[in-house]
Amino acid sequence: MLALMALRVPIAAAMFIPGAIGYALMTSDMALLNLLKGSSVARLSVYDLSVIPLFLLMGQFATQGGLSRALFKAAAAFVGHVRGGLAMAAIMAAAAFGAVCGSSVATCATITQVAYGEMKRGGYHGRLSTAVLATGGTLGILIPPSVPLVVYAILTEQNIAKLFAAAMVPGLIATVGYLIVIAIYCRVRPELAQPSVRESWPTRWRALLGVWPMVTIFIIVFGGIYGGVFSPTEGAAVGAIATFVTGRFSGELDGAGIRRSFVGTAETSAMVFMIFLGADMMNSALAITQMPAQLADWVGHLQIHPLLIVAGILAFYVLLGCVMDELSMLLLTIPVIFPTVMGLDLWGLSQEHKAIWFGVLVLMTVGIGMLAPPVGLNVYVVNGMARDVPMNETYKGVMPFLVSDVLRLTLLLFFPGITLALVKLIS
Numbered sequence: 001m002l003a004l005m006a007l008r009v010p011i012a013a014a015m016f017i018p019g020a021i022g023y024a025l026m027t028s029d030m031a032l033l034n035l036l037k038g039s040s041v042a043r044l045s046v047y048d049l050s051v052i053p054l055f056l057l058m059g060q061f062a063t064q065g066g067l068s069r070a071l072f073k074a075a076a077a078f079v080g081h082v083r084g085g086l087a088m089a090a091i092m093a094a095a096a097f098g099a100v101c102g103s104s105v106a107t108c109a110t111i112t113q114v115a116y117g118e119m120k121r122g123g124y125h126g127r128l129s130t131a132v133l134a135t136g137g138t139l140g141i142l143i144p145p146s147v148p149l150v151v152y153a154i155l156t157e158q159n160i161a162k163l164f165a166a167a168m169v170p171g172l173i174a175t176v177g178y179l180i181v182i183a184i185y186c187r188v189r190p191e192l193a194q195p196s197v198r199e200s201w202p203t204r205w206r207a208l209l210g211v212w213p214m215v216t217i218f219i220i221v222f223g224g225i226y227g228g229v230f231s232p233t234e235g236a237a238v239g240a241i242a243t244f245v246t247g248r249f250s251g252e253l254d255g256a257g258i259r260r261s262f263v264g265t266a267e268t269s270a271m272v273f274m275i276f277l278g279a280d281m282m283n284s285a286l287a288i289t290q291m292p293a294q295l296a297d298w299v300g301h302l303q304i305h306p307l308l309i310v311a312g313i314l315a316f317y318v319l320l321g322c323v324m325d326e327l328s329m330l331l332l333t334i335p336v337i338f339p340t341v342m343g344l345d346l347w348g349l350s351q352e353h354k355a356i357w358f359g360v361l362v363l364m365t366v367g368i369g370m371l372a373p374p375v376g377l378n379v380y381v382v383n384g385m386a387r388d389v390p391m392n393e394t395y396k397g398v399m400p401f402l403v404s405d406v407l408r409l410t411l412l413l414f415f416p417g418i419t420l421a422l423v424k425l426i427s
Contacts, residue, residue: 059101065247084186094136108137131397279331321369
């Protein structure tokens with residue numbers, strides 16, 4: 001599998017081919033054909049999977065409908081006059097946009113389109129601008145809805161609504177942490193950012209009025225889910241429709257934008273589902289070897305503290321995130337690692353709370369992988385759109401934000417109550 005990945009074979013095929021060969025060698029050709037006959041239907045007929053294209057479509061309508069521009073404009077009107085204010089506005093806009101977009105890359109690309117030109121005109125150094133935009137993109141999966149979190153919920157058979165609730169507070173902590181990093185960064189290196197002109201209060205209120213559709217959509221979707229009005233899948237459908245209507249009324253979402261939204265959703269959904277099939281094949285082969293069960297048993301008998309085991313797993317995810325995208329990473333590893341974690345005694349948590357807490361920890365680690373060299377995907381996305389800034393400059397710029405990520409991950413590891421507070425409230 002790793003050899004095929006190194007040869008740039010698509011990740012779905014890189015998992016499927018060795019998985020199929022291994023399964024056939026350990027069983028028989030007929031057993032492999034019997035597995036293939038039913039596995040695709042069994043995987044793709046899962047109703048909960050429909051939440052993925054629906055949240056992706058919601059994000060596409062938000063992107064094509066120009067909602068990100070209104071978010072950045074409103075945030076910049078309030079904080080643009082402070083040192084590093086436009087960078088803070090980009091983070092705030094990314095966090096708000098993440099509430100209707102479950103993709104890190106989509107959030108990263110959309111906010112970059114809106115904010116990079118403004119920061120460049122405002123005299124911001126390229127290192128700070130691109131680092132902030134790459135970092136802000138990770139909030140697309142940290143603030144619910146989150147496609148990787150949906151995938152985790154499906155793989156581990158957990159409640160999607162509870163996982164979304166668990167990710168809410170850590171997502172807000174991440175946002176605040178990034179704002180603090182910007183404030184410190186711009187005081188230590190004041191030449192990186194220049195304050196903008198202070199806007200008048202009437203201008204601020206007018207800018208704030210432009211974001212009411214986003215607030216309304218968020219309240220409708222998550223209020224409906226947690227109010228018991230509809231399920232997460234139905235909430236995603238309602239959110240997609242509400243975002244479509246908002247984009248049409250604003251005049252930003254035209255016929256070409258609608259077409260791009262559906263094509264983009266179809267392409268990404270197809271990629272996700274193909275990775276599902278590839279990972280299922282690989283994990284079926286691994287299951288024949290009994291490796292997941294043996295690994296869980298071996299780890300369970302280790303004479304070391306369970307938290308050290310979890311910390312080691314998270315460190316492994318950081319390294320894996322440097323060479324693999326987040327969905328492939330989850331689909332390949334969760335069936336192996338999840339039983340191991342469930343067998344550990346961690347803070348006396350119940351099995352459900354342990355699964356939810358670990359899911360958020362993995363989500364945080366995936367965010368680190370989106371930034372960390374050598375293959376921080378968000379860094380590549382931003383630098384593809386900001387070609388005047390060398391990539392090594394962006395990597396230098398994201399280092400303080402990675403420190404913030406590690407501190408937050410450590411906090412959540414030692415204080416699971418932070419993650420589980422909202423979950424217990426809605427239970």
